Amino acid sequence: MQHDMQHEKDNHSERMKLVASLTSKRARQDFVKEVMKMPGGENILDCIQCGLCAGSCPTRFAMDYSPMQIIKMVHLGMREKVLSSSTIWICSTCYICYTRCPRAINFTTLMMSLRNLAIEENFVDKNGIKPKFHRSFFEIVNKYGRLHEPELFTRILKKSDLKSLFHNAALGWRLWRRGKLQIRAPKIEQNNDLFSILERTSKEGS
Amino acid sequence: MKYAFYPGCAVHSSSKEYGDSCKAISKVLGIELVEIPDWNCCGAIDAIYSYKPLFSLALDARNLSLAERMGTDIITLCSACYYTLSRTNKLLREDSGLKNKVEEALGSAGLNYKGGVKVRHFLEVLLSDMGLEKIGEKVKIPLTAMNVASYYGCFLVRPPDLTNFDDPEHPTSLDELVETLGASKVEYYGKTRCCGASLGITDEEVMLELSKKILLNAKDAGANCMITACPLCHFNLDAKQKDVESKFDLKIDLPILHFTQLIGLAFGIEPKELGLHKNCVSPKKILPQYVRSVA
Numbered sequence: 147m148q149h150d151m152q153h154e155k156d157n158h159s160e161r162m163k164l165v166a167s168l169t170s171k172r173a174r175q176d177f178v179k180e181v182m183k184m185p186g187g188e189n190i191l192d193c194i195q196c197g198l199c200a201g202s203c204p205t206r207f208a209m210d211y212s213p214m215q216i217i218k219m220v221h222l223g224m225r226e227k228v229l230s231s232s233t234i235w236i237c238s239t240c241y242i243c244y245t246r247c248p249r250a251i252n253f254t255t256l257m258m259s260l261r262n263l264a265i266e267e268n269f270v271d272k273n274g275i276k277p278k279f280h281r282s283f284f285e286i287v288n289k290y291g292r293l294h295e296p297e298l299f300t301r302i303l304k305k306s307d308l309k310s311l312f313h314n315a316a317l318g319w320r321l322w323r324r325g326k327l328q329i330r331a332p333k334i335e336q337n338n339d340l341f342s343i344l345e346r347t348s349k350e351g352s
Numbered sequence: 353m354k355y356a357f358y359p360g361c362a363v364h365s366s367s368k369e370y371g372d373s374c375k376a377i378s379k380v381l382g383i384e385l386v387e388i389p390d391w392n393c394c395g396a397i398d399a400i401y402s403y404k405p406l407f408s409l410a411l412d413a414r415n416l417s418l419a420e421r422m423g424t425d426i427i428t429l430c431s432a433c434y435y436t437l438s439r440t441n442k443l444l445r446e447d448s449g450l451k452n453k454v455e456e457a458l459g460s461a462g463l464n465y466k467g468g469v470k471v472r473h474f475l476e477v478l479l480s481d482m483g484l485e486k487i488g489e490k491v492k493i494p495l496t497a498m499n500v501a502s503y504y505g506c507f508l509v510r511p512p513d514l515t516n517f518d519d520p521e522h523p524t525s526l527d528e529l530v531e532t533l534g535a536s537k538v539e540y541y542g543k544t545r546c547c548g549a550s551l552g553i554t555d556e557e558v559m560l561e562l563s564k565k566i567l568l569n570a571k572d573a574g575a576n577c578m579i580t581a582c583p584l585c586h587f588n589l590d591a592k593q594k595d596v597e598s599k600f601d602l603k604i605d606l607p608i609l610h611f612t613q614l615i616g617l618a619f620g621i622e623p624k625e626l627g628l629h630k631n632c633v634s635p636k637k638i639l640p641q642y643v644r645s646v647a
Contacts, residue, residue, distance in 0.1 A: 185405075204546045208558045236558065239397055240546035241510035245520045254511070261402035275554045280403040287400060287411070291392040293361040302553060313595070320591060321366055324630040328365035335390050339414060339461035346457040347406040 174223030181220050184263075186255030193217045199243035199253055209233040213243050213253050229264045233257075235271040275302055288344060291334030296327060353481060356419040356469075357385035358437070360430040360583070361393050366591070367583035369627025373612040374429055374474060376621050380490055381482055385427060388418050394436040397507070399550065401436075409450070410457040412440035417458060417465035425470040427477055429612075431582035432549075435507035437471040438514045473508060475581050475611065476517045479525055484532045492620035493640050494534025500614065501538040501575035502526035503566065505585045506546050520544070526579060526611060533618040540573035542566040547588040556595075563588050564596045567604050577638050579611040586610060591632045607635035 181187035193214075200212035210232045211219065219228050228234070237257040244252045265277045282301040286294050296318070303314060321327040334340075363371040378385055392415060395401055395408035415437060419426045428434045444451045445467055458464055478487065504523045512520040521544055527537040545566055548559025567589060570578055580586045590608040597604055608631065616626040617640065628635055 204562055205551070205558055207561075208555070236551075236555065238506075238546045238549050238551050238558075238562070240506040240549070242506075242521075242544075242546070245510050245512060252511075258398040258402050261398065262405060265403055273555070277403075279550070279554045280399060283396065283399040284403050284407070287393040287395070291390075292364070293393050293396065295361070295365050299553065317591065317595070320594070320632055324632065326366045326368055326630060332361070332364065334392050336461075339463070340392065340411070342460040343410045343414065343457045344404075344407055346460045347404065347410050347453070 170223075173225070174221070177220060177223045177225045177228075181256070181260075184256065184259035186252040186257070186259050187220075189249065189251055190217060190220055190256070192249040193221070193251055194249060196248060198246050198248065199251075202242045202246050203237075204240060204242065205236045205238050209236045213237075217251070217253070229260065229267065229269045232271060234260045234264060235276040278302055288340055290331050291337050291340055292332040294328065294331040296329070297331065353382065354384040354386060354424055355427040355472075355477065356422045356424045357387045358391055358394075358415060358419070358426050358428045358433060359387065360428060360433040361396075362583035362587070363429055366587055367610075369630040370429055370583055370586065370610040370612060373610055373616045373621075373626040376625050377612055377615045377619060380619050380621070381478075381487070383477070383482070386422065386424075388415065388422065388426070391415050391418060394433045396550070397432050397436055406453060406457070409440050409443065410454050412437050413444065413454050413458050413465050414461070414463060416441060416444075416469050416471075417463045419469050420465055425472050425477075427472055427474050429474050429581075430584070431473065431505060431507035432584055434471060434473045435514060441467075441469065441471055442514060473515075473517075473581070475508070475525065475529075478615075479529070480517070484528060487529070487615070488532045491533055491618045493618055495614070495618050495640060496534050497576075497640065498535040498614075498638055499538050499574050499576045500530045500535045501540055501570035501573065501578045502530060502543060502611075503547075503570070503578050503580045503585060503589065503608075504544050505580065505582055506544070506549070508581050509544060526581065529611065530579070530614070533614060535614070535618075538570060538573045538575040540569050540575070542569035545569075547585045549584055549588070552588050552592060557599075559588060560592070560596050560599050563592065564600055564602070567593065567596065567606055568602075571604065571606055575606065577607045577609055577635065579609050579614050581611050583610075593633050605633060607631065607633045607638055609635060 181190050197214050200214040203213055206212055216233050234257055239254050241254045244254050270277055279302055286297055318327055359371055392411055395411050400408040509515055509518050509523045510520045518525045530537045546562055548562040551559040613626045
């Protein structure tokens, strides 16, 4: 009994905290409008909160908010909370939520768009790795035209984390032994193509 | 039959054996794969898209335009490249505003893309253009002792509006192929569950958990090997299987083959030519009796 009451109280204070974090009606409308313009966010208002996405998501166990909750948080204008959630980075983009959604909300593509916004506004995940992953991947491909796997790994690895260094060295050895560790960076011939494409697309502001 | 071949970055590095086995079986089947000259990275799902979306689309458009010059469909081996290139192709067809921007960027590099290329996965080409019957005719050694769990993963079958050659949740194409080769198919629920994809680099714990579920599920269902159709899935399930074992204190030891390697075995191609010695979990114990001595 005592326990139930305590639980009820906790729940209540949780709810009050949530309500307090809500923003004005104006802010709510602004965020919904902003999301509706993004790829994947077009029909975000069609969500009926059925929870199929949350129940289907294979990485839900590692997220702070489920896909269904993120959608509700968008409706409520909780911009900061959405962009600083672990959900947008933990999504493995498997497209199972979109495949099953009865309202055809493309949550997976929306995750990519929200990542883009989060990177632009300097939000980071808890390990601080994800934005670095995307930036490094881009820089490597822009440099060589193709991915250089070992360089991506070494750029992202935390040099202070000895356990992880050791662990990844073992993986590298496993690949090298089988002739699958590409030591020399690849290079495409017309690398200039990429520079002019980058220059032009950067002008468009995205 | 001639196609523009887009190997993707992984096939040139950590998944060399996938490309080798693909070439070996193509030779037997009379499929000519001409590598797109000077192709570039597709952007890997959202690795670049989430940082520079327009640049990522233009990167794909460059590949598409190079293939268009060759006048044939693009064939990929990698499910992630398959998704990424198809998505861009679809966006360019449907969004004229976006198409204009991408065209301008391409133009600055002296290229253009009219939109006439079809992006296809090698598996789909085998099934639609060749057909199971023709593949069956080439089988020399039926793989009767093999219980194969087909792993489809995500991008081979999803999202359904991009890749509509098989069911997004209950696909059967690889299973049918397995039976054509004389092996037994294994039914298990994990066949379209995510392996963790690039989380292996950024959030390894999550990826190991996902891959563990798939591997154990397939083993419990009676599989003695698994096939994949994507280098990234293969990497997580094969090269990282040891990490799964040590993290969860398990013994899994489930050989993971590229589906092209399985076809090659049934065709009687030398294991070495199929790159079987490059797989991290040794497939020696499940090879047909006659090849075991050679491998």
